[in-house]
Amino acid sequence: MNDAPRPTFLKGHGTENDFVIVPDPDGRLELSPAAVARICDRRAGIGGDGLIRVVRSSAHPEARAMADEAEWFMDYRNSDGSVAEMCGNGVRVFARYLERAGLVEPGDLAVATRAGVRRVHIAKDGPGGAEGHGGAITVRMGKALLPEPGPDGPITVTVGEHSWPARHVDMGNPHAVAFVDDLGQAGRLLDAPGVTPGSAYPHGTNVEFVVDRGPRHVAMRVHERGSGETRSCGTGACAVMVAAARRDGADPAAEGHPVTYTVDVPGGRLVISELPDGTVEMTGPAVIVAEGEIDPAWLDTAVA
Numbered sequence: 001m002n003d004a005p006r007p008t009f010l011k012g013h014g015t016e017n018d019f020v021i022v023p024d025p026d027g028r029l030e031l032s033p034a035a036v037a038r039i040c041d042r043r044a045g046i047g048g049d050g051l052i053r054v055v056r057s058s059a060h061p062e063a064r065a066m067a068d069e070a071e072w073f074m075d076y077r078n079s080d081g082s083v084a085e086m087c088g089n090g091v092r093v094f095a096r097y098l099e100r101a102g103l104v105e106p107g108d109l110a111v112a113t114r115a116g117v118r119r120v121h122i123a124k125d126g127p128g129g130a131e132g133h134g135g136a137i138t139v140r141m142g143k144a145l146l147p148e149p150g151p152d153g154p155i156t157v158t159v160g161e162h163s164w165p166a167r168h169v170d171m172g173n174p175h176a177v178a179f180v181d182d183l184g185q186a187g188r189l190l191d192a193p194g195v196t197p198g199s200a201y202p203h204g205t206n207v208e209f210v211v212d213r214g215p216r217h218v219a220m221r222v223h224e225r226g227s228g229e230t231r232s233c234g235t236g237a238c239a240v241m242v243a244a245a246r247r248d249g250a251d252p253a254a255e256g257h258p259v260t261y262t263v264d265v266p267g268g269r270l271v272i273s274e275l276p277d278g279t280v281e282m283t284g285p286a287v288i289v290a291e292g293e294i295d296p297a298w299l300d301t302a303v304a
Contacts, residue, residue, distance in 0.1 A: 009039075009046060010097060011290040014089030016231035016267025020048040021097050022294075024075075027059035033081025035299055040079035046294075049230045051077045052090050054097060063112045070110035070117045072098060078226030086115040086172040088234015092137040092286035095120045099134065100288055106135065115172025116142060137286050141235065143278040144242040145170035152197035157207055159187045159194070166195070166207075167243040171280070174205040174225075175239035179247065183211055186221050189229035208236045210244065218244050219264040231267030238280045241272035252276045 007029055010021040020039050022029065031039075031053065040048045053075035057063035063073035074094045076087045091111055098104040099122055106122045123135030147168045149155065155166040157178040162185050164178040176195050180186065186193070186209040193207045204225045213219050220240050222233040241261040245251070250259045252274045260273040270284040 006296055007294045009292055009294050010100075010288055011046065011048070012093040012096060012286065012288040013267070014092045014232065014234065014286045015265050015270060015284055017087075017089035017233060017265075018048050018231075019087075019090055019093050020046050020051045021054060021093065021288075022051060023054045023097075023101070025054065025056050025059070027055045029053065031077070033077075036077045036081040037079065038299065039294065040081075048079060049224070049227050050079055050084070050087060050090060052087075052094055052097075053077070054094065057112045062114060066112040066117055070112035072103070072109075073112040076113070078224070079228075080226045082226045083114070084173060084226065086113050086118075086141075086235055088139060088141055088171075088236075088238060088282050089232055089284070089286075091118055091120060091139045091234070092282075092284060093288075095122055095137050095139075096134065096286035096288055113172070118142065134286075136283050138281055138283040139234070141238050141280045141282055142172055144239065144274070144280055146242070146246070147200075150197070150200060152199045155200055156196050157193050157209075158196070159185065167246070168200060169239035169243055171235040171238050173235055174201050174203070175208060175236055176201070176205050177208045177210060177239055177243040179210050179212075179244075181211070183209055183219065183221050185209070186223075189221060189223045191228075192223055192225070206233060206236050206239075208233070208240050210240050213262075213264060216244075216248075216260065217262045217264075221266065232265040232270070234270065234282055234284070237263040237265060237270045238272055238282055242274060242280065245274060253278060 057067035057073040106124045119140035121138045125135045157166045166176040166178040169175045207223045222236045
């Protein structure tokens with residue numbers, strides 16, 4: 001990065017799932033996994049559950065095929081530097097940045113991700129947003145896939161001496177959803193819970209622990225693959241909603257009308273709806289809290 005311009009950054013969060021946002025519209029920055037991990041370090045760096053690089057789709061090789069449909073690509077990385085397919089809270093923060101930067105107006109827009117194009121609506125105001133930080137943002141997260149158990153058997157999640165059956169839900173990234181009696185049973189979640197069979201998730205998985213709070217109202221904790229426990233996970237909340245609906249016998253495709261659940265996360269509240277065509281929508285706040293510059297010399301030295 002010695003010859004690169006001094007990169008700017010912003011810090012934002014969606015229900016306290018926090019991100020370092022790096023605007024790079026022309027795709028000129030090269031951020032190695034080590035550089036991303038250093039930036040996301042909460043003691044020696046800026047700190048975040050992940051990093052979002054904002055790139056024009058036409059300037060990124062993984063997004064050029066989507067450029068006619070979505071001008072902007074969310075290049076998302078986990079806090080350990082690994083690449084992720086999608087991040088639901090990240091998409092809302094990404095959209096909030098575009099609005100703040102004057103690149104889009106409130107209303108509808110399309111965002112390219114590694115899991116495909118996601119449709120987003122930025123409300124001008126109203127409930128569900130964060131006070132003083134704009135209206136709620138709704139993301140069409142695509143359709144959930146519910147793979148049946150493979151030849152190696154059903155999914156089981158284990159923490160310490162506790163084990164639970166889990167539902168495999170794919171939201172463009174993988175999830176194992178376990179319903180428990182008490183969220184404390186999930187432990188500290190600094191390390192990934194045990195998930196078997198390993199063949200079900202060859203590249204690892206996000207793991208959600210869920211308890212009931214009331215009719216169509218649940219609460220969750222999550223271990224995000226590559227990040228550890230986070231205060232919120234948008235794709236995880238969507239996976240939880242679909243798993244809870246099926247557990248409760250609710251299927252919008254069969255009933256012909258949307259099904260909506262409130263999903264509480266440690267960092268706040270999300271409202272998740274599944275439509276009759278299978279599309280899952282997530283609504284929640286997104287906040288930008290800071291802006292600054294990354295010192296290229298520090299970053300080069302830190303990852304040398």
